Amino acid sequence: MSSILTNRSQDYSQWYNDLVLKGGLADYSAVRGCMVIKPYGYGLWENMRDVLDKKFKETGHQNAYFPLFVPKSLFEAEEKNAEGFAKECAIVTHYRLKADPNNKGKLIVDPNAKLEEELVVRPTSEAIIWNTYKNWIQSYRDLPILINQWANVVRWEMRTRLFLRTAEFLWQEGHTAHATKEEAIAETKQMIEVYAQFAEEYMAMPVLRGVKSANERFAGAEETYCIEALMQDGKALQAGTSHFLGQNFAKAFDVKFSDKNNQLDYVWATSWGVSTRLIGALVMAHSDDEGLVLPPKLAPLQVVIVPIYNKDEAIRQRLDDKANELIKELRAKNISVKYDNDDSTRPGWKFAEHELKGVPVRVALGPRDLDNNVAEVARRDTKEKQSISIDSLVPHIEQLLTDIQQNMYNRALQLRADKSSKADTWDEFVRLLDEKTGFIYAHWDGTPETEEKIKELTKATIRCIPLDNPLEEGKCILTGNPSTQRVVFARAY
Amino acid sequence: MSSILTNRSQDYSQWYNDLVLKGGLADYSAVRGCMVIKPYGYGLWENMRDVLDKKFKETGHQNAYFPLFVPKSLFEAEEKNAEGFAKECAIVTHYRLKADPNNKGKLIVDPNAKLEEELVVRPTSEAIIWNTYKNWIQSYRDLPILINQWANVVRWEMRTRLFLRTAEFLWQEGHTAHATKEEAIAETKQMIEVYAQFAEEYMAMPVLRGVKSANERFAGAEETYCIEALMQDGKALQAGTSHFLGQNFAKAFDVKFSDKNNQLDYVWATSWGVSTRLIGALVMAHSDDEGLVLPPKLAPLQVVIVPIYNKDEAIRQRLDDKANELIKELRAKNISVKYDNDDSTRPGWKFAEHELKGVPVRVALGPRDLDNNVAEVARRDTKEKQSISIDSLVPHIEQLLTDIQQNMYNRALQLRADKSSKADTWDEFVRLLDEKTGFIYAHWDGTPETEEKIKELTKATIRCIPLDNPLEEGKCILTGNPSTQRVVFARAY
Numbered sequence: 007m008s009s010i011l012t013n014r015s016q017d018y019s020q021w022y023n024d025l026v027l028k029g030g031l032a033d034y035s036a037v038r039g040c041m042v043i044k045p046y047g048y049g050l051w052e053n054m055r056d057v058l059d060k061k062f063k064e065t066g067h068q069n070a071y072f073p074l075f076v077p078k079s080l081f082e083a084e085e086k087n088a089e090g091f092a093k094e095c096a097i098v099t100h101y102r103l104k105a106d107p108n109n110k111g112k113l114i115v116d117p118n119a120k121l122e123e124e125l126v127v128r129p130t131s132e133a134i135i136w137n138t139y140k141n142w143i144q145s146y147r148d149l150p151i152l153i154n155q156w157a158n159v160v161r162w163e164m165r166t167r168l169f170l171r172t173a174e175f176l177w178q179e180g181h182t183a184h185a186t187k188e189e190a191i192a193e194t195k196q197m198i199e200v201y202a203q204f205a206e207e208y209m210a211m212p213v214l215r216g217v218k219s220a221n222e223r224f225a226g227a228e229e230t231y232c233i234e235a236l237m238q239d240g241k242a243l244q245a246g247t248s249h250f251l252g253q254n255f256a257k258a259f260d261v262k263f264s265d266k267n268n269q270l271d272y273v274w275a276t277s278w279g280v281s282t283r284l285i286g287a288l289v290m291a292h293s294d295d296e297g298l299v300l301p302p303k304l305a306p307l308q309v310v311i312v313p314i315y316n317k318d319e320a321i322r323q324r325l326d327d328k329a330n331e332l333i334k335e336l337r338a339k340n341i342s343v344k345y346d347n348d349d350s351t352r353p354g355w356k357f358a359e360h361e362l363k364g365v366p367v368r369v370a371l372g373p374r375d376l377d378n379n380v381a382e383v384a385r386r387d388t389k390e391k392q393s394i395s396i397d398s399l400v401p402h403i404e405q406l407l408t409d410i411q412q413n414m415y416n417r418a419l420q421l422r423a424d425k426s427s428k429a430d431t432w433d434e435f436v437r438l439l440d441e442k443t444g445f446i447y448a449h450w451d452g453t454p455e456t457e458e459k460i461k462e463l464t465k466a467t468i469r470c471i472p473l474d475n476p477l478e479e480g481k482c483i484l485t486g487n488p489s490t491q492r493v494v495f496a497r498a499y
Numbered sequence: 500m501s502s503i504l505t506n507r508s509q510d511y512s513q514w515y516n517d518l519v520l521k522g523g524l525a526d527y528s529a530v531r532g533c534m535v536i537k538p539y540g541y542g543l544w545e546n547m548r549d550v551l552d553k554k555f556k557e558t559g560h561q562n563a564y565f566p567l568f569v570p571k572s573l574f575e576a577e578e579k580n581a582e583g584f585a586k587e588c589a590i591v592t593h594y595r596l597k598a599d600p601n602n603k604g605k606l607i608v609d610p611n612a613k614l615e616e617e618l619v620v621r622p623t624s625e626a627i628i629w630n631t632y633k634n635w636i637q638s639y640r641d642l643p644i645l646i647n648q649w650a651n652v653v654r655w656e657m658r659t660r661l662f663l664r665t666a667e668f669l670w671q672e673g674h675t676a677h678a679t680k681e682e683a684i685a686e687t688k689q690m691i692e693v694y695a696q697f698a699e700e701y702m703a704m705p706v707l708r709g710v711k712s713a714n715e716r717f718a719g720a721e722e723t724y725c726i727e728a729l730m731q732d733g734k735a736l737q738a739g740t741s742h743f744l745g746q747n748f749a750k751a752f753d754v755k756f757s758d759k760n761n762q763l764d765y766v767w768a769t770s771w772g773v774s775t776r777l778i779g780a781l782v783m784a785h786s787d788d789e790g791l792v793l794p795p796k797l798a799p800l801q802v803v804i805v806p807i808y809n810k811d812e813a814i815r816q817r818l819d820d821k822a823n824e825l826i827k828e829l830r831a832k833n834i835s836v837k838y839d840n841d842d843s844t845r846p847g848w849k850f851a852e853h854e855l856k857g858v859p860v861r862v863a864l865g866p867r868d869l870d871n872n873v874a875e876v877a878r879r880d881t882k883e884k885q886s887i888s889i890d891s892l893v894p895h896i897e898q899l900l901t902d903i904q905q906n907m908y909n910r911a912l913q914l915r916a917d918k919s920s921k922a923d924t925w926d927e928f929v930r931l932l933d934e935k936t937g938f939i940y941a942h943w944d945g946t947p948e949t950e951e952k953i954k955e956l957t958k959a960t961i962r963c964i965p966l967d968n969p970l971e972e973g974k975c976i977l978t979g980n981p982s983t984q985r986v987v988f989a990r991a992y
Contacts, residue, residue: 036630037566045561068538073530074667082606092596097608099592101655103585113575115590137529162594174567
């Protein structure tokens with residue numbers, strides 16, 4: 007079965023594509039750069055969304071929905087934001103098709119249905135939202151506004167990859183409005199911490215928390231906080247961002263409020279988002295050459311039970327009865343379980359299929375097992391198998407799911423530790439990047455020019471300046487100019 | 500407070516708009532025909548979505564996600580469908596903006612970034628989905644495919660109304676593929692029944708189940724099943740549709756499967772959907788001149804507790820303590836409750852506000868009530884108030900929520916009964932339409948021409964031919980030609 011996937015060591019990138027397609031997460035579509043998220047992949051997204059949505063609501067946010075389209079005049083209002091996204095926008099220019107007079111059964115764009123003002127398909131919603139907030143905010147009593155939106159967005163990327171970079175993707179975008187700078191910064195930090203905890207506790211994926219350098223900042227932000235994860239091939243992946251937008255959007259859209267002393271001031275803003283890109287991160291962080299390895303807390307299916315039938319009808323019945331008993335008990339403990347008693351495929355084929363799909367726990371139940379009152383339990387993360395007494399099977403599985411979640415996190419943490427290093431010279435930096443890959447902590451002189459130059463020379467970027475970064479005197483690896491702290495470099499997705 | 504809304508009797512249409520805006524459900528946006536769904540309106544949609552999503556999953560469906568864009572060549576493949584939607588499509592023609600050389604800080608569409616093939620923003624997803632299913636279906640073993648998608652769609656309507664008809668709206672669209680005609684028809688019927696039960700049990704809105712006449716059928720369908728509700732002004736509203744698509748899309752996209760005997764045949768299709776239009780239906784079906792009246796099963800907030808403070812701190816504390824006790828008990832019963840102890844507004848203002856928002860149950864708690872161990876409980880649907888012993892308050896509220904749900908349904912059912920009539924002559928038909936409004940059961944000769952003529956003359960359309968309609972000899976109200984059954988006419992939203 008392992009033959010259906012390219013091995014990671016052979017071609018990591020091809021392995022990833024194979025896995026996303028064959029694991030049933032997504033498919034290519036007829037639209038350039040857009041993908042179809044298949045039910046199994048969407049099931050993962052639903053689980054992620056439900057956890058995040060609960061965390062957003064617990065921190066006081068409500069969901070709402072804003073238009074897909076942004077009139078060009080609004081889009082261009084915040085100049086840096088507009089400049090940052092202008093090159094990758096899908097533009098609606100017409101609102102009607104008509105029959106092609108020269109080609110029966112075909113349609114053409116109706117030239118008489120040209121829009122007076124073009125509409126940008128939202129690449130992000132700050133513009134349309136701040137244009138709306140303008141009408142909602144007069145006084146400090148209208149603040150804060152704490153709103154999140156689950157939506158699709160479109161960024162016309164030239165090079166796309168399933169989940170990691172697609173022209174259309176699904177995400178959530180929080181957009182908050184505050185009376186003070188301090189409150190907005192606190193919100194920005196709170197939300198990056200929500201993301202970090204989600205990544206670590208649910209995705210079993212350790213992340214660095216940090217801020218971006220000016221070069222990598224969101225277009226229109228004063229400061230971009232981020233979480234950065236490390237994939238198995240030693241490349242970094244930005245998994246979520248939270249932006250302190252200062253008063254930039256309030257100024258662009260003239261959103262002022264009167265404070266308690268009746269003084270007018272511009273409103274302070276934040277925005278923050280994670281996307282279906284997280285599914286790509288989840289796949290790359292944990293999976294292996296046999297298929298997906300999914301953390302129990304997010305897996306669409308946690309346990310599969312496979313009966314080992316023979317031709318004896320009475321034994322089949324006994325196996326079915328025992329399996330149904332177990333299923334009932336597992337479901338009572340909120341564990342999702344499927345009984346795979348499809349007669350048209352063999353157990354060996356099923357085992358491989360469930361490994362490909364990354365089901366955390368597989369239980370095989372055969373006639374001899376029943377006689378001995380045991381079942382064979384296999385865990386997906388380590389592929390270990392154990393014979394477990396049926397009487398203690400349910401508590402065993404419950405504990406096993408917890409153990410798998412923890413083990414996956416520990417393994418990813420170990421990988422990150424193995425692939426984190428310090429470089430003090432340029433040669434060392436380049437050698438580590440090529441040979442060891444991963445996060446490289448190095449001194450940088452703090453200028454955008456140096457960062458740009460390093461990127462040109464090595465394709466490595468500053469992933470983040472970690473929060474609570476220790477200060478340390480040093481010299482920039484490229485220029486030798488003085489530096490006060492190490493920052494984290496890596497090649498990235 | 501009633502003065503903030505236009506009265507229904509005065510201007511029903513204005514009353515509706517006032518209510519949607521002032522009730523905090525939605526707001527206009529800067530994009531023609533597109534609205535902003537505000538948190539309170541979105542909360543309603545979340546509750547609807549969660550119930551429907553559960554029902555879809557219980558009937559074996561899974562969620563997935565397909566691209567927002569449909570290449571024009573795919574869009575035009577199923578001719579009737581394409582023809583039906585061509586006139587209201589938003590079209591993406593370019594993928595980049597650039598700086599306007601003549602106007603600093605402004606952007607223009609980059610003429611060098613014209614798409615080779617235009618993209619239609621999906622008005623519905625049959626085309627993109629059947630083009631995908633083509634790759635997923637080879638044999639009967641790949642069938643059925645039972646997929647649903649929660650998504651935004653765009654139909655460039657000329658006249659829009661908040662929730663009822665907007666250029667962009669949110670909906671779900673189920674798209675299923677089957678090996679036999681019978682199975683596809685059974686699916687179509689199953690889903691209209693899912694919608695009907697949802698409307699009646701959750702929205703407290705009785706609906707007629709029926710099929711559309713050929714004129715009103717979905718473009719590309721063989722048969723359209725629908726649910727039709729009656730609003731308080733006697734106009735009908737189509738609340739959900741389920742389409743048997745025959746083999747039309749399979750033929751357009753060449754989707755064949757080999758059956759058990761290895762014979763090739765085209766796949767049978769259905770699609771079905773409900774949208775944020777349901778929020779408009781909910782508002783129009785139940786609300787009154789004081790504001791929204793929301794059914795407890797869908798209300799974002801079911802109970803509000805308002806303390807009647809005086810200046811005595813000790814009494815305030817006692818009120819808070821008692822309220823918090825009640826809140827804890829109510830939440831333990833899964834009843835959503837808010838304690839409205841905001842000091843900046845008076846109880847009377849709060850009462851009006853909660854009436855406007857349609858909170859089903861309001862509890863007022865004052866110092867004298869506490870002394871007498873009672874609270875004043877007001878129900879939103881009838882505005883009745885009762886003094887209830889605090890000891891039995893929680894079970895009382897629990898029962899009251901059930902009663903309100905039932906009463907709202909009964910009231911709507913009574914309205915429909917009052918506004919349903921039979922017409923046997925053209926004069927009677929026209930008089931009933933104008934004076935009594937509502938559903939009019941009348942004979943029709945079965946031709947599209949007659950239906951079209953009736954629509955021209957009266958603006959009434961055939962809302963549906965009810966399922967299990969009794970056969971009855973009669974004469975068409977317009978042409979006098981023979982008819983075998985009455986159909987349901989109404990003016991509609």
